[in-house]
Amino acid sequence: MNESRPRTLTGRGRALLTCGVTLVLGGILLGFPDITRIGVLLAVLPLLARLVARRRPPRLSIERSVTPARLQPDERAEVVVDFANIGDRATPLYLAEERIDYVLGDRPRFLLPRMEPGARRRLTYRIRSHVRGRHELGPIALQQQDPFGLTHVDLMIRSVGEVVVLPRIEALGHGRPPGSGLGNEGETPQMVALHGEEDVSIRAYHDGDDLRKVHWPATAHRGEIMVRQEDRPARRSAVLLLDSRQQGHAGSGGHSSFEWAVSAVASVAVQLGEAGYTLHLASRETLLDGTVEQPLSATEVVELLAVAETGDDVEHSRLVTTAHGLTERGGSLVAVVTDLDDRSVTDLAGLRQPGTSSLAMVLDAAGIAEGRRTTSAQAAGHCDLLGSAGWRVVSVPAGVTARAAWQSLTRLGSFTVTSS
Incomplete structure (x- = not known):
C-alpha cells in the first residue's frame, strides 16, 4: 500500500522563499520597484514548484526475496527488491531508502529510475547482523524532487519483509548425556x-x-x-530448559548472560539433534504458545530461540511446573539457569527423576557481565544444591565457553568450572 506524504519545500526552497519575501518587503518600504519585482520572482518560484509537484502518487508494488532467509550471526545475506509499476502512467525518478533495523547495517539508498506502465526494476543490497532475532525489512521511502531542488514529495510504500538471525551455534565436541537404558532414555x-x-x-x-x-x-x-x-522402544529424548528471568540476567547486547544462555541451549539442541534425540524446549516462548510438550527438531528449537526474550519470575515458575510433566516420562534434562535465588533452584532440583540424567549450567550472571572469571558464592551454592540432588552441574563465570561447559558436564560429575 502506498501512502503519500505532504509536499514539502526543501532547504533551498525555504531559503529562496524567505529571501523573496524579505526583498518584497524591503523594496516596498524603501521604494525600489525593481527590488520588489525580484523579490516577487524569488518568492513565486518555490511556490510554483510546490504547486506543480505531482499530486497523485504512482501505483507501485514491491516483492522482496532474501538469500539466505535464515542467517547465522555475522553472515551476509543478499536482499533483492523488485519494483513494478502497476499504474497507468510513468513514474518519475525517485530517491529510495529502505527502512531496516539498525542492527542490519546502514539503511540502503538508491535511485529508482523512471518506469513506464507495466515496467519492472530490480535493486539489490546486502545486510549483516551480529544480533539474533527476527528483523523487519521495509517499508521503503521514496522521494521526488523538482529539477531545481526547491520542493520534494515523499511516498511511503508499506511493504515489509523479514530476515531471521539465528543464535550463535558452538560446536560442542562428542559429549553426550550419560545413560543408555531402553525406553525414553534408550537407543532405538x-x-x-x-x-x-x-x-x-x-x-x-x-x-x-x-x-x-x-x-x-x-x-x-x-x-x-x-x-x-510389538511396542517399539522410543527414541532418546531430552528436555532443554532455558531460564529467561530478566532479574536473573545481567549485561547487555551479545555479551550478556542471557545471550550466553540462548547460545548454549541452541548449541546443545544441535548436538543432541545430530545424535538422534527427540527434543522438547521448555522456554518462555513455548510456555506462552502452549507447545512445551510438543516434540521438536533441532532446527525448530534453534528458530524458536532466535526470538527468545526475557520474562518474569511467575513465568519461570509456571515453566518449571510444566516441565515436570515432561521429565516424569524419562529422558535427559539439560537446564541453563541463573543464580538468582535458592527457592527456584530447589524447585528445579525436583525435576530430576530417578535413573535419568540431569545436567545444569549455572550462570554467574554478574560475573559474566563484569568479566569476572571466578565463581561467586551464590552460583557455587546453587551448584552444591543441584549436585546434592543428583544433577551434574557446572558453574559458568566469564570466559567459560559453551563447549567447555558441555564437555565438563558429559565427562565428570558435579563440580565447578572456572575459566583459565
Missing part, C-alpha cells in the same frame, strides 16, 4: 522383520515373558526362544 534398537511382519521386532526371551508371544519361525532360525516385541 534395530528392528527385525520376518515373514512380512514389518511392525514387529524380535528379541530374546526373558524370564516372565508371555509365552503366547513366542515367535516360532525366529526361534527355529536362531536356535533360542525369541519373542515378539
